[in-house]
Amino acid sequence: xxxxxxxxxxxxxxxxxxxxxxxxxxxxxxxxxxxxxxxxxxxxxxxxxxxxxxxxxxxxxxxxxxxxxxxxxxxxxxxxxxxxxxxxxxxxxxxxxxxxxxxxxxxxxxxxxxxxxxxxxxxxxxxxxxxxxxxxxxxxxxxxxxxxxxxxxxxxxxxxxxxxxxxxx
Numbered sequence: 001x002x003x004x005x006x007x008x009x010x011x012x013x014x015x016x017x018x019x020x021x022x023x024x025x026x027x028x029x030x031x032x033x034x035x036x037x038x039x040x041x042x043x044x045x046x047x048x049x050x051x052x053x054x055x056x057x058x059x060x061x062x063x064x065x066x067x068x069x070x071x072x073x074x075x076x077x078x079x080x081x082x083x084x085x086x087x088x089x090x091x092x093x094x095x096x097x098x099x100x101x102x103x104x105x106x107x108x109x110x111x112x113x114x115x116x117x118x119x120x121x122x123x124x125x126x127x128x129x130x131x132x133x134x135x136x137x138x139x140x141x142x143x144x145x146x147x148x149x150x151x152x153x154x155x156x157x158x159x160x161x162x163x164x165x166x167x168x169x
Contacts, residue, residue, distance in 0.1 A: 004075070005083035010051040011038030012063055012095045013135040019117040020139075021097065022132060023058050023104070026113035029078035029086050030129035032157035034118060038090070038131075039111075051093050058112035060102030063095040070144045074130040076154035087148075090131055092138070 013036065014021040022034040037058040041050040048065060055063035069092040078086045104112045120139070123132055130149060138144050 002085055003083050004085050004087045005078070005080055007040075007086055007088045008090075009039045009088070010041065010047050010054065010091045010093065011036040011131055011135075012051050012055050012065070012093050012097075013069065013138065014055070014061075014063065014095050014097045015139060016117070019119050020123065020132065020135060021059060021061070022116060022118050022123070022128070023112040024114040024116075025111060025129065027111040029076060029080075029088075029154070029156055030131075031111075033127055033129050034123060034132050035112075035129040036092075036131045036135055037112070037115065047091055048093075051091075051095070055095070055097065057110070058104045059097070059115040060104070061097035061099045063097050065093050065095045068093050069138055072131075072134050072144050073148045074151065075148055076130070076151040078154070078156060088130070090134075092131075092135065092144070 021037060023037050025031050025033050025035040037055045038051055039054045051065060052063050055061055071091050073089040075085060075087050101115055103114055104110060120136055123136055125133055134144055
């Protein structure tokens with residue numbers, strides 16, 4: 001029987017010179033892939049507050065949010081607790097960032113293990129989360145899907161990022 005874990009979060013699309021700001025995911029269904037900086041809301045926190053906080057925690061950068069792009073959602077297989085799949089709903093924002101990129105501070109619940117700028121052409125569904133792929137699609141076409149995007153063959157990556165996978169700080 002299929003059972004869905006529902007995840008909701010806010011994420012920043014920050015780009016410059018043909019590169020996207022991404023994190024290295026250390027847990028969850030996107031483990032060992034690139035993902036957008038962002039995540040869940042804390043108790044009583046607004047969407048805008050949450051995305052700014054998440055960018056700071058995961059990258060060290062200060063985000064200046066420009067606008068809300070829209071909402072996307074994904075369904076994919078993921079064995080976690082009693083669940084067999086995840087249904088991830090994400091609010092996307094475009095932002096600019098200032099400051100120095102740094103390795104995220106590690107604490108309970110932190111699932112970002114590094115952050116970097118990666119060229120669009122190095123990002124694919126083989127090394128990135130669905131969020132990254134939607135961000136690239138939006139940057140190239142200003143379009144996001146209206147319907148739920150389903151990844152029936154999703155593979156959770158057990159292999160860690162290699163030295164050669166790193167882009168630019």
